[in-house]
Amino acid sequence: MxxxxxxxxxxxxxxxxxxxxxxxxxxxxxxxxxxxxxxxxxxxxxxxxxxxxxxxxxxxxxxxxxxxxxxxxxxxxxxxxxxxxxxxxxxxxxxxxxNDIGLFFRSLGQGDWMEFDTPPRVIAVTGSNGKSTTSALIHHILVENGTPCQLAGNIGRGVLDIDPPEDGGVIVLELSSYQTDLARALTPDVAVFTNLSPDHLDRHGGMGGYFAAKRRLFAEGGPDRAVVGVDEKEGRSLANQLVEDPEDMRLIRVSSGQKLGGPGWNVFARKGFLSEYRKGRQVASIDLRDMAGLPGAHNHQNACAAYAAARALNLPPRGIEAALRSFTGLPHRSQLVRERGGVRYVNDSKATNVDAAAKALQAFPRIRWIAGGMGKEGGIAALAPCLGSVAKAYLIGFSARDFALQIGETPYEICETMEIAVAKAAAEAEPGDTVLLAPAAASFDQYPNFEKRGDAFVAEVEKLA
CATH class of the missing domain: 3.40.50.720 (NAD(P)-binding Rossmann-like Domain)
Structure with a gap:
C-alpha cells in the first residue's frame, strides 16, 4: 500500500x-x-x-x-x-x-524514497488504443531485464494498493482519460501517448475535451521523457508542443507504418521491422514479424512505444528484443486462443471501437469476422477500407442488423449469439483462415464487459476441440 x-x-x-x-x-x-x-x-x-x-x-x-x-x-x-x-x-x-491518481503522485513525491541510491521512477501510459498492451509490455521488458517493477492503474492493481517501491524500482501505470482528466498531480518520469481515436466523447464534451484529458499527462508535470505516437494529427501536435528545437532528445517520436526523419529521437516500424534512429543515424533494428504475441501493425506500434519507454530508462536494445520475443500478449487483445486444423482463433474482444477493430482486421490475411454488440455512434461504415481480407462476417448482438447494412458487399450472416457465430465460422473456415472476434462495439447488450464477452468466445472455441 x-x-x-x-x-x-x-x-x-x-x-x-x-x-x-x-x-x-x-x-x-x-x-x-x-x-x-x-x-x-x-x-x-x-x-x-x-x-x-x-x-x-x-x-x-x-x-x-x-x-x-x-x-x-x-x-x-x-x-x-x-x-x-x-x-x-x-x-x-x-x-x-x-482522484486516486492525483493522491498517488502527491504521496510518491513526499515519500522517503528519495533517499534510495536510485529513486523509484514512474512510467505512465495513455492513449485510445493499445495502452493496456503497451503498459503490460513495458512491465514485461523491465522484469525480464532484472528491473523491480509493478503494473497498476487501469490494469493490474489500484495505484494506491501497490507495494512501496524498492531501490531502483519502476511503477508502470496505464491511465485512462477518466483518470488523467481529474488528477491534481501528474508527474511521471516517462509519459507515453499511444494514439487517439474517437471514444468517450460524451464524457469529455467532444474530441477536443477527450484529447485535452490525455494531454494533461504531459502538460501538468512535465515528464523527463515523452514517448508520443505521431500517426494522428493530435500526436503530431502534442509532440511539437513538447520540444524546444528539432534535436530535443526529451521527446521520442513513435510510428507504425512510416519512416520518421529528422535529427531527433525516433522509433518506428515498417514492414515488420522496428528501427531506432538518433540524430539521423540508425542505432538498432528488430525483426517483429515472427513474434506470436505481437501480431499486426497495431501491435508493432505498441512494441515501438514500449521499446522507446525502455530505452528512455537506458535498457539495451538486445535485452529489449529478447523480452519482446517472450511476450505472450494480454487476454482479449489479439489473443491467440487456439490453432485447429490450420485455422487460428483470435480473441480481440477489447476492440470495442472502429479504430481498434480496423487494426485487428489489418493484422491477418483471410478472416472469418465475428462482430457486433452495442454499436457506437457513427456505426462501422468507416471500416469499409479494411474489409478486403474478410471472407465472411458473423454478426451478433443488438447492432447485428445495423452492421449488416454498413459492410457493403462483404458476405455476412446474422448469428445473434456468440455460440452460433463461433460454430458457423468454424464450420466454414478453411486452412489459413483466422476466426477473429473484433466486435467494433460495446458488450453491454449481452455481457457486463468486454472481458466476459472474450471469455464467452474462448469457451466456444474450446468446445470445438
Whole structure:
C-alpha cells in the first residue's frame, strides 16, 4: 500500500467504493487521515462498513463541513455530460476534488524514497488504443531485464494498493482519460501517448475535451521523457508542443507504418521491422514479424512505444528484443486462443471501437469476422477500407442488423449469439483462415464487459476441440 500523505488528522470524503475507492480509503487511513466513505449502492456501503470505514453522506446538510478534499472514482462524471451532484456540492463548498491518481503522485513525491541510491521512477501510459498492451509490455521488458517493477492503474492493481517501491524500482501505470482528466498531480518520469481515436466523447464534451484529458499527462508535470505516437494529427501536435528545437532528445517520436526523419529521437516500424534512429543515424533494428504475441501493425506500434519507454530508462536494445520475443500478449487483445486444423482463433474482444477493430482486421490475411454488440455512434461504415481480407462476417448482438447494412458487399450472416457465430465460422473456415472476434462495439447488450464477452468466445472455441 502507498499511504496517502498530506492529510494527516484531516477528514477526506471518498465517493465511489469500488476497487479504487476502497483502496483509496485504506491508503488515506494508513497516512493518518479520516476517510468518510459513500456510494449510492447499499451493497458497496455495507462492504465499506464491514471494513470499519465511517459512512458519511456528502449530500446531507453540512455534508462538507470540515472536509479537506473529495476523492472520486474514475467512473463518476465531474463535468460532462452532467456533473455528479456530489461534485457540484463540493464546488459550492470550495472543497478540492481529486482522484486516486492525483493522491498517488502527491504521496510518491513526499515519500522517503528519495533517499534510495536510485529513486523509484514512474512510467505512465495513455492513449485510445493499445495502452493496456503497451503498459503490460513495458512491465514485461523491465522484469525480464532484472528491473523491480509493478503494473497498476487501469490494469493490474489500484495505484494506491501497490507495494512501496524498492531501490531502483519502476511503477508502470496505464491511465485512462477518466483518470488523467481529474488528477491534481501528474508527474511521471516517462509519459507515453499511444494514439487517439474517437471514444468517450460524451464524457469529455467532444474530441477536443477527450484529447485535452490525455494531454494533461504531459502538460501538468512535465515528464523527463515523452514517448508520443505521431500517426494522428493530435500526436503530431502534442509532440511539437513538447520540444524546444528539432534535436530535443526529451521527446521520442513513435510510428507504425512510416519512416520518421529528422535529427531527433525516433522509433518506428515498417514492414515488420522496428528501427531506432538518433540524430539521423540508425542505432538498432528488430525483426517483429515472427513474434506470436505481437501480431499486426497495431501491435508493432505498441512494441515501438514500449521499446522507446525502455530505452528512455537506458535498457539495451538486445535485452529489449529478447523480452519482446517472450511476450505472450494480454487476454482479449489479439489473443491467440487456439490453432485447429490450420485455422487460428483470435480473441480481440477489447476492440470495442472502429479504430481498434480496423487494426485487428489489418493484422491477418483471410478472416472469418465475428462482430457486433452495442454499436457506437457513427456505426462501422468507416471500416469499409479494411474489409478486403474478410471472407465472411458473423454478426451478433443488438447492432447485428445495423452492421449488416454498413459492410457493403462483404458476405455476412446474422448469428445473434456468440455460440452460433463461433460454430458457423468454424464450420466454414478453411486452412489459413483466422476466426477473429473484433466486435467494433460495446458488450453491454449481452455481457457486463468486454472481458466476459472474450471469455464467452474462448469457451466456444474450446468446445470445438
Amino acid at each position: 502507498i499511504p496517502v500523505l498530506g492529510y494527516e488528522g484531516r477528514r477526506v470524503a471518498v465517493l465511489g467504493l469500488g476497487r479504487s475507492g476502497l483502496a483509496t480509503a485504506r491508503a488515506l487511513v494508513a497516512g493518518g487521515a479520516e476517510a468518510l466513505c459513500w456510494d449510492d449502492s447499499v451493497e458497496a456501503r455495507e462492504r465499506a462498513e464491514a471494513e470499519g470505514f465511517a459512512l458519511h453522506d456528502p449530500m446531507a446538510p453540512e455534508g462538507f463541513a470540515g472536509v479537506a478534499c473529495l476523492v472520486v472514482s474514475p467512473g463518476i462524471p465531474h463535468l460532462y455530460p452532467e456533473p455528479n451532484r456530489v461534485i457540484e456540492r463540493a464546488w459550492e463548498a470550495g472543497v478540492p476534488v481529486d
